Amino acid sequence: MESKGTRIGVVVRVRPFLNKELKSGCTNDRIEVNSDDKTITVFSDQKQQKRFEFDEVFDESISQEVLYNQLKLDNLIKKVIEGYNATIFAYGPTGSGKTYTMEGYDYDKNLKPVLRDELKLGLIPRLVKNLFEEIKKAPKHIEYTVYCTYIQIYKENIYDLLNPAQIKPPGLKLRWNQQEEFYVENLFMHPCYSANEVLNHYNSGLKNRITSSHNANTTSSRSHSLLTLNIEAMDSETGSILTSRLQLVDLAGSEKVSQTGNEGSALKESIEINKALFTLRQVISTLASMRDGEASFVPYRDSKLTSLLKPSIGGNSYCLMIACIAPLDSFFDDNLSTLAYATKAACISNEPIKNIDPKTKVIKELRKEVKRLNFELKLANQQIMMLTEIVNLDPKEQATRLKEVEKLPMKAENLTRIQNLRSNIESMSPSSPLKWQSQTAYSKFSDAEFSDFSLSPEILSEKLYDSVKMIRDLMNSNKKLKDVVSDLTQQKRALEAENIQLQNENQDLQEKMEALENIVKGKGNSSKINSEIWMLQKEREGLIKRIELLEKENKTTNVVPINKGEWGWKSKRTVLRGRKHIDTVKPLSVVVSDRHYDPRNTIGRVTPKAVYRPLTQDYPIDMSKQEAINTLSQILMKGMPY
Ligand SMILES: Nc1ncnc2c1ncn2[C@@H]1O[C@H](COP(=O)(O)OP(=O)(O)OP(=O)(O)O)[C@@H](O)[C@H]1O
Numbered sequence: 118m119e120s121k122g123t124r125i126g127v128v129v130r131v132r133p134f135l136n137k138e139l140k141s142g143c144t145n146d147r148i149e150v151n152s153d154d155k156t157i158t159v160f161s162d163q164k165q166q167k168r169f170e171f172d173e174v175f176d177e178s179i180s181q182e183v184l185y186n187q188l189k190l191d192n193l194i195k196k197v198i199e200g201y202n203a204t205i206f207a208y209g210p211t212g213s214g215k216t217y218t219m220e221g222y223d224y225d226k227n228l229k230p231v232l233r234d235e236l237k238l239g240l241i242p243r244l245v246k247n248l249f250e251e252i253k254k255a256p257k258h259i260e261y262t263v264y265c266t267y268i269q270i271y272k273e274n275i276y277d278l279l280n281p282a283q284i285k286p287p288g289l290k291l292r293w294n295q296q297e298e299f300y301v302e303n304l305f306m307h308p309c310y311s312a313n314e315v316l317n318h319y320n321s322g323l324k325n326r327i328t329s330s331h332n333a334n335t336t337s338s339r340s341h342s343l344l345t346l347n348i349e350a351m352d353s354e355t356g357s358i359l360t361s362r363l364q365l366v367d368l369a370g371s372e373k374v375s376q377t378g379n380e381g382s383a384l385k386e387s388i389e390i391n392k393a394l395f396t397l398r399q400v401i402s403t404l405a406s407m408r409d410g411e412a413s414f415v416p417y418r419d420s421k422l423t424s425l426l427k428p429s430i431g432g433n434s435y436c437l438m439i440a441c442i443a444p445l446d447s448f449f450d451d452n453l454s455t456l457a458y459a460t461k462a463a464c465i466s467n468e469p470i471k472n473i474d475p476k477t478k479v480i481k482e483l484r485k486e487v488k489r490l491n492f493e494l495k496l497a498n499q500q501i502m503m504l505t506e507i508v509n510l511d512p513k514e515q516a517t518r519l520k521e522v523e524k525l526p527m528k529a530e531n532l533t534r535i536q537n538l539r540s541n542i543e544s545m546s547p548s549s550p551l552k553w554q555s556q557t558a559y560s561k562f563s564d565a566e567f568s569d570f571s572l573s574p575e576i577l578s579e580k581l582y583d584s585v586k587m588i589r590d591l592m593n594s595n596k597k598l599k600d601v602v603s604d605l606t607q608q609k610r611a612l613e614a615e616n617i618q619l620q621n622e623n624q625d626l627q628e629k630m631e632a633l634e635n636i637v638k639g640k641g642n643s644s645k646i647n648s649e650i651w652m653l654q655k656e657r658e659g660l661i662k663r664i665e666l667l668e669k670e671n672k673t674t675n676v677v678p679i680n681k682g683e684w685g686w687k688s689k690r691t692v693l694r695g696r697k698h699i700d701t702v703k704p705l706s707v708v709v710s711d712r713h714y715d716p717r718n719t720i721g722r723v724t725p726k727a728v729y730r731p732l733t734q735d736y737p738i739d740m741s742k743q744e745a746i747n748t749l750s751q752i753l754m755k756g757m758p759y
Pocket residue numbers: 131132133135209210211212213214215216217218334336337338339368369370371441
């Protein structure tokens with residue numbers, strides 16, 4: 118099932134005045150909100166006015182709960198459960214209420230989120246709860262797993278908010294592949310089976326998000342955050358797998374230095390935030406100005422944010438933009454710009470596509486085939502029954518009954534098959550009574566179309582046999598597919614367990630690294646480490662010395678020239694046989710190489726006087742020439758004596 122050309126939904130929310138704004142005498146003479154006719158009118162200094170119309174417009178009186186219900190987000194959740202991707206993103210200037218709308222938490226003195234009032238909960242916690250309520254309603258044979266990821270894009274770097282090891286620079290890499298388009302590499306994906314599990318991850322991730330204060334907002338998000346829920350539904354009865362994605366985005370707001378008063382590093386943050394939002398606006402403008410079927414370059418790749426939002430804006434997801442504005446006159450320019458881009462976004466068409474697992478497609482096709490064959494089988498059975506009755510009747514009655522056979526529903530494809538049957542009958546022996554009966558029946562047909570309908574019970578039963586066999590085969594392959602799916606389920610569980618274990622190991626390693634860093638920085642006891650380093654250095658020096666000695670030895674010893682071909686990849690025995698003249702060469706010295714006798718891998722040498730032991734770097738045995746040759750033979754036969 119595909120629904121084409123679904124417009125991005127755009128709604129506007131105007132936040133109320135904050136206490137401090139009321140106290141300082143802020144006013145609203147510039148914006149008029151009309152929720153009934155879903156319009157917002159803005160007035161310029163010169164009293165010119167511009168009216169904007171949206172899917173919904175919410176004034177400052179609207180509560181979080183009413184907002185959720187009026188947006189009909191439960192319908193969106195149903196779509197996600199059906200296998201469609203969906204994105205909700207909040208857009209607007211700094212301090213306009215994006216985070217309030219998406220999260221709804223309060224922030225303590227340390228700028229960490231705290232839940233003080235359940236009624237203030239934003240769209241994200243509500244959507245998560247709603248998602249799991251819908252999952253609960255699903256039939257028992259469908260098993261759902263929700264994989265949760267949470268990232269922030271801060272100064273064009275991507276950080277995994279759910280992995281403490283990845284919240285510092287350099288961050289994670291953005292990759293691209295043809296199936297998934299853009300994706301974040303090495304991102305933690307937490308399998309969750311309840312709303313609480315997702316919300317626990319979300320809350321711990323929120324604590325890692327970068328928030329700071331400036332003149333326009335005491336709890337300003339300094340990064341764009343993307344919470345993604347990948348939903349996987351596995352049907353244990355049919356073996357089908359359905360996947361979908363719900364992406365919930367809280368953008369950082371566009372900022373003006375005049376409003377924020379930011380300086381230094383905060384100013385740099387503002388510049389980066391504005392850069393990514395600039396690209397987002399460019400993407401929106403390009404898509405909005407494109408005519409149907411027109412190809413145009415859309416600068417998705419210009420920022421990480423737009424790369425990751427590609428499927429949501431102008432792609433294959435359902436998408437809802439919540440444009441947030443503040444009622445203050447000082448927000449006039451930002452509000453006007455936000456409303457203009459929201460209007461443009463409303464012109465963008467996405468093409469939501471239901472994600473179907475390729476296996477599910479095959480199963481569907483097989484089912485269709487089984488259904489068709491069942492239908493044919495039913496027809497064939499009817500025909501056989503009637504014909505069996507006809508065979509024993511007198512010719513007159515046969516003619517009447519055959520007319521009834523004629524009335525059986527017959528598809529064009531069946532007619533072709535019947536033609537084939539007829540040619541089979543023609544090949545039957547003329548003395549066959551069945552052939553005679555079929556021909557009698559055939560001659561009584563008056564209708565030209567059915568004159569091809571050869572009525573041999575023998576052939577029909579053969580056909581019937583084939584059909585039954587085919588159905589059986591299909592059922593078997595269906596069963597096999599189910600087995601494969603159940604195997605996959607088990608594998609998936611094992612992988613999940615492994616994943617969690619790896620994550621834990623990763624965590625341990627991270628902790629160890631941090632501990633080591635601390636020691637190196639002098640925070641911990643460094644004497645043990647120093648002595649280890651000293652030992653390693655000594656070991657290294659020893660190794661270097663040994664290498665030097667070996668090289669020296671290599672240069673000074675007279676080596677029997679060895680034909681490369683002779684050494685190359687031969688067995689020890691062959692090499693020994695090939696060098697029988699060894700005791701006649703003077704002075705004698707033979708390279709003893711590794712077990713493949715590759716001269717490049719030389720590891721030692723034997724002379725008539727001594728056997729050099731590279732490991733101890735000495736010539737411990739003072740041997741006679743004959744003894745040395747015996748030792749050499751042994752080495753060549755058995756390998757080095759260590
Ligand atoms: N609908 C609302 N009702 C009550 N208070 C609100 C509402 N919307 C926003 N606020 C308050 O306004 C202030 C700014 O809101 P918020 O932090 O959500 O803005 P923002 O758009 O996320 O800003 P930034 O882009 O800087 O992150 C907060 O103190 C928040 O509690």
